[in-house]
Amino acid sequence: MRVTDPPAPELSVEGRNMRRASNDEEKGKRRDEILSAAKTVFARSGFHSTTMADVAKEAGLSYGTVYWYFDSKEALFHALMDSEEMALRAHIGQSVIDNALANNDPEVALSAIKHAIRATLEFFENDRQAARLLFRDSLSLGDKFEQHLFGIYERFIGDIEVAIVAAQQTGRIRQGPPKMIAFSVAALIGQVALRRLVTDDELSSVVVADFIVDLLLNGLMPR
Amino acid sequence: MRVTDPPAPELSVEGRNMRRASNDEEKGKRRDEILSAAKTVFARSGFHSTTMADVAKEAGLSYGTVYWYFDSKEALFHALMDSEEMALRAHIGQSVIDNALANNDPEVALSAIKHAIRATLEFFENDRQAARLLFRDSLSLGDKFEQHLFGIYERFIGDIEVAIVAAQQTGRIRQGPPKMIAFSVAALIGQVALRRLVTDDELSSVVVADFIVDLLLNGLMPR
Amino acid sequence: MRVTDPPAPELSVEGRNMRRASNDEEKGKRRDEILSAAKTVFARSGFHSTTMADVAKEAGLSYGTVYWYFDSKEALFHALMDSEEMALRAHIGQSVIDNALANNDPEVALSAIKHAIRATLEFFENDRQAARLLFRDSLSLGDKFEQHLFGIYERFIGDIEVAIVAAQQTGRIRQGPPKMIAFSVAALIGQVALRRLVTDDELSSVVVADFIVDLLLNGLMPR
Amino acid sequence: MRVTDPPAPELSVEGRNMRRASNDEEKGKRRDEILSAAKTVFARSGFHSTTMADVAKEAGLSYGTVYWYFDSKEALFHALMDSEEMALRAHIGQSVIDNALANNDPEVALSAIKHAIRATLEFFENDRQAARLLFRDSLSLGDKFEQHLFGIYERFIGDIEVAIVAAQQTGRIRQGPPKMIAFSVAALIGQVALRRLVTDDELSSVVVADFIVDLLLNGLMPR
DNA sequence: AATGAATGAGGATTCATTCAT
DNA sequence: AATGAATGAATCCTCATTCAT
Numbered sequence: 001m002r003v004t005d006p007p008a009p010e011l012s013v014e015g016r017n018m019r020r021a022s023n024d025e026e027k028g029k030r031r032d033e034i035l036s037a038a039k040t041v042f043a044r045s046g047f048h049s050t051t052m053a054d055v056a057k058e059a060g061l062s063y064g065t066v067y068w069y070f071d072s073k074e075a076l077f078h079a080l081m082d083s084e085e086m087a088l089r090a091h092i093g094q095s096v097i098d099n100a101l102a103n104n105d106p107e108v109a110l111s112a113i114k115h116a117i118r119a120t121l122e123f124f125e126n127d128r129q130a131a132r133l134l135f136r137d138s139l140s141l142g143d144k145f146e147q148h149l150f151g152i153y154e155r156f157i158g159d160i161e162v163a164i165v166a167a168q169q170t171g172r173i174r175q176g177p178p179k180m181i182a183f184s185v186a187a188l189i190g191q192v193a194l195r196r197l198v199t200d201d202e203l204s205s206v207v208v209a210d211f212i213v214d215l216l217l218n219g220l221m222p223r
Numbered sequence: 224m225r226v227t228d229p230p231a232p233e234l235s236v237e238g239r240n241m242r243r244a245s246n247d248e249e250k251g252k253r254r255d256e257i258l259s260a261a262k263t264v265f266a267r268s269g270f271h272s273t274t275m276a277d278v279a280k281e282a283g284l285s286y287g288t289v290y291w292y293f294d295s296k297e298a299l300f301h302a303l304m305d306s307e308e309m310a311l312r313a314h315i316g317q318s319v320i321d322n323a324l325a326n327n328d329p330e331v332a333l334s335a336i337k338h339a340i341r342a343t344l345e346f347f348e349n350d351r352q353a354a355r356l357l358f359r360d361s362l363s364l365g366d367k368f369e370q371h372l373f374g375i376y377e378r379f380i381g382d383i384e385v386a387i388v389a390a391q392q393t394g395r396i397r398q399g400p401p402k403m404i405a406f407s408v409a410a411l412i413g414q415v416a417l418r419r420l421v422t423d424d425e426l427s428s429v430v431v432a433d434f435i436v437d438l439l440l441n442g443l444m445p446r
Numbered sequence: 447m448r449v450t451d452p453p454a455p456e457l458s459v460e461g462r463n464m465r466r467a468s469n470d471e472e473k474g475k476r477r478d479e480i481l482s483a484a485k486t487v488f489a490r491s492g493f494h495s496t497t498m499a500d501v502a503k504e505a506g507l508s509y510g511t512v513y514w515y516f517d518s519k520e521a522l523f524h525a526l527m528d529s530e531e532m533a534l535r536a537h538i539g540q541s542v543i544d545n546a547l548a549n550n551d552p553e554v555a556l557s558a559i560k561h562a563i564r565a566t567l568e569f570f571e572n573d574r575q576a577a578r579l580l581f582r583d584s585l586s587l588g589d590k591f592e593q594h595l596f597g598i599y600e601r602f603i604g605d606i607e608v609a610i611v612a613a614q615q616t617g618r619i620r621q622g623p624p625k626m627i628a629f630s631v632a633a634l635i636g637q638v639a640l641r642r643l644v645t646d647d648e649l650s651s652v653v654v655a656d657f658i659v660d661l662l663l664n665g666l667m668p669r
Numbered sequence: 670m671r672v673t674d675p676p677a678p679e680l681s682v683e684g685r686n687m688r689r690a691s692n693d694e695e696k697g698k699r700r701d702e703i704l705s706a707a708k709t710v711f712a713r714s715g716f717h718s719t720t721m722a723d724v725a726k727e728a729g730l731s732y733g734t735v736y737w738y739f740d741s742k743e744a745l746f747h748a749l750m751d752s753e754e755m756a757l758r759a760h761i762g763q764s765v766i767d768n769a770l771a772n773n774d775p776e777v778a779l780s781a782i783k784h785a786i787r788a789t790l791e792f793f794e795n796d797r798q799a800a801r802l803l804f805r806d807s808l809s810l811g812d813k814f815e816q817h818l819f820g821i822y823e824r825f826i827g828d829i830e831v832a833i834v835a836a837q838q839t840g841r842i843r844q845g846p847p848k849m850i851a852f853s854v855a856a857l858i859g860q861v862a863l864r865r866l867v868t869d870d871e872l873s874s875v876v877v878a879d880f881i882v883d884l885l886l887n888g889l890m891p892r
Numbered sequence: 893a894a895t896g897a898a899t900g901a902g903g904a905t906t907c908a909t910t911c912a913t
Numbered sequence: 914a915a916t917g918a919a920t921g922a923a924t925c926c927t928c929a930t931t932c933a934t
Binding site: 051052053064067072073 | 927928929930931932
Binding site: 047172173184191208217 | 268269270271272358359360362363364365369394395396397399400404406407410411413414418422431435438440442443444
């Protein structure tokens, strides 16, 4: 699945109404503004400590307007999670593709894994708000959000799994349950990204990514 | 304290004045009962969705009583985190020591790592509530709890680090930044424990633990 | 604002959405309605025995609405004190000026004192709720309110002091510390107003005021 | 009425019980300790902000013990008001009598008034806690306490009235309604005492008392 | 589309009082 | 007499959501 596809627009009731001065493009723009404001305030204070008034204020809109674009606070957060997942996958996908094209690497599969790791850490490094939203807030919101988050996780792991299987087929990676391997890779990346939120590691994300890649490929045993 | 012990059965039909704690021992017992009840309901619904009335009801007490033992909902949760950390460390410590003694292993350091991983997964396998509390709810409660959780994490990683250093000194593990290695180990364990909360993996925790140990030691590259 | 005006009658059977304040004028009006309702219930039962629900009910509003206009119960009471002070000062000021103009009195200073006393007693006679609020409840609310009340007191005494000094300069009043004299005058007025809350003196406030004026001017000694 | 009479002991149920090791004297002592502690904490924080736990702690007693001596928080406060009234009247009575005996003053009536004023201010000067209790807290507690306070006030005024009448009969004070005069005297004293709670007047209570006496006797008019 | 006043359910916390010990 | 654990009614305040304008 390619998440870079545009999401199905949430035409609820107004979809069938007359064409007005402000078109869909305008509407999407306003929606994105709210989403952006929501990201800022949710990342700052967490889901429960953030009020819809905070969101509205940050967006420079009035109180009830947010409800014109989103049905509820929860719906807003789900939309935010979708948005972040898309951004993440766009970033990784682009990175992997760029790399494959640039290097014309015959060992694309292994290379893809390396670059996915680097790109993921890079993404969360550049957008710490995204890391907070996905790794911290999403976990605290009850079952519905947990399901959503694990959906994201599944898709993320699924993509890695594809690369793992490919790498195994070319013999670049030893045999083993690809799902579990993929999960392990994702786990390491996620935890590292989360940890970097709260500690001030002096190491750059490139160094950390390379360490993880090395660890995963070569293990801890002395060679 | 053994957290894996089944909770004290809830005496439901006692007269309301029969439950009076009278001495220090009784008092500590009552406190533990509340802690146990809190663990159950917090793990079930999460911190924010759980009310103090829920805690009291689960404990079979009036909810003013909970405030006799804990100053606030937050204080109760902090106490719960402390309690879980102690239980976890007791479980791991015991497990490592038991293993060292039982096997009289000259390669204690490496063995300790393996067994710590197994013991940790075992602990969370046996006490899924603990996993929910530590890996999910703790992250949603603002800075104070985040600090507390990362304190627990630091201590956990610190213990692993000791074992890593020891294993490096005996040449059983290749050189490299022990802190980062320890963190990677902890990250894998934590994510695995968390994941097992929501998926019904058919694999036992022993199998998973062994996979992780193998992955960490040997890496993904073909040998 | 005239506090002696009868409160706006409570429209009781309006639909709940009819009471929506729409513009600034309406908004100030709604605020005043809440203030008026608060005055009634606080004067009836005292600060601590009055709940915000009582205020809302008296105002015919839902009690979340009170919080739309006032940040807290304390803020509401402070606003009430401000409002009463303004009303009192408006009443006295008007009275003094009216008198000076009407009589074209060359001994304005002495006359002003007499009339300030009369006007103050008159004010509290007409608005016993105000007397309860200022003299009774304000004292029971801790330091912040005590400070507020004494601020009001200081300003009240300050005004009297000005008149005292003027009367001393024209020789109509003997020398002596004007602040202390002013305070004594204020003390007598305040206590008289307070006392009239609980006893049913048959005497009119005019008679009482004249007695006080006479007492203050001539003292108790036989002439 | 002489309030220096001992209060009727509050023998509720235990009065008829067997004579135990601790006698009535002991019991009264403990009761007084609680009263003293209550005075301290009520004066410090006010009635509503003080809990029975505060009282118990200040008295060095356990939580429920206070209830063995007083039926309720309100009963405790009423007892405190009684106690303070007795102390005040004892102080004034003693002072007046001492003065009359010492000076063998033929103008005892006028002298008594002067000395009552001085003694009262002195009392509240020496015991600011008493002033806070009577002038501040008593007013904020609803009708029952208001009635109690005005009873104290009535008795206080009544005593002054007696002296006023006597002074009028000996011609030392001009004619006029003695009750109203007495009230005015009491009002001035009370307000002065209250004011001295919150301002740091540099003047001693003797100077203030003399000013009030002079003001009352001679008035403000130039002689 | 946008506004913001109004609603009211919900929840943490306090504290006077009771009562078994 | 004294203790202090237990109770639960009471209350302030928050905030998601609605809806007239």
